[in-house]
Amino acid sequence: MLTPVVDDDGAPFWGYGTQGELRIQACANPDCGELRFPPRPCCPHCQSFDSEWRRMSGKGRVWSYVVPHPPLLPAYAEQAPYAVIVVELAEAPRIRLVGNLVSGPDAPLNSVPPERIRIGVKVQVVFSRSGLPRWVLERP
Incomplete structure (x- = not known):
């Protein structure tokens, strides 16, 4: 990681x-x-x-996303495919954060199938043990 x-x-x-x-x-x-x-x-x-x-509330929406094929970093190849998303914060639409859409704070990068991602879908921030912000679907 x-x-x-x-x-x-x-x-x-x-x-x-x-x-x-x-x-x-x-x-x-x-x-x-x-x-x-x-x-x-x-x-x-x-x-x-x-x-x-x-x-911040930690709520936002997917503004954009990409599924790297092949993964840009060799260490992530076994977790491919996975999504990298850009999140627009609900209370600060000009602020956009990059992260991964996952099923939980310490879940693998590929824990949410890329087919489930849509521009505009609502997400909520969660944090890995190391403090890295990640995102989960607001209504899985």
Whole structure:
């Protein structure tokens, strides 16, 4: 399994993930408040360096997806076919996260057949033991 490369800006995202929370960085300037992902030190809207981490519901919808054939990484060949999805967050449609659609937090990548995926289907975030966000169908 891939592990995240944690930098100073993104460390809180991964830390919250290990606690089972999806939080997104937001500008703490009261005149702005824009959410941003990926995390970065400065707000691209108002240039403020003040930020906070807002808890999200973890609900979203599949905005796009791909089923790699053959898998891009040889270590994942035995789990193919599997889906890599782009999720648009319900409360922040401009924020999109990439992950896998699985049947549970630590399920194999191929635990949901690619034929079940549709653009617009509702999903909910779950977290692996390592804090990696993954996605399950809201109504399996």
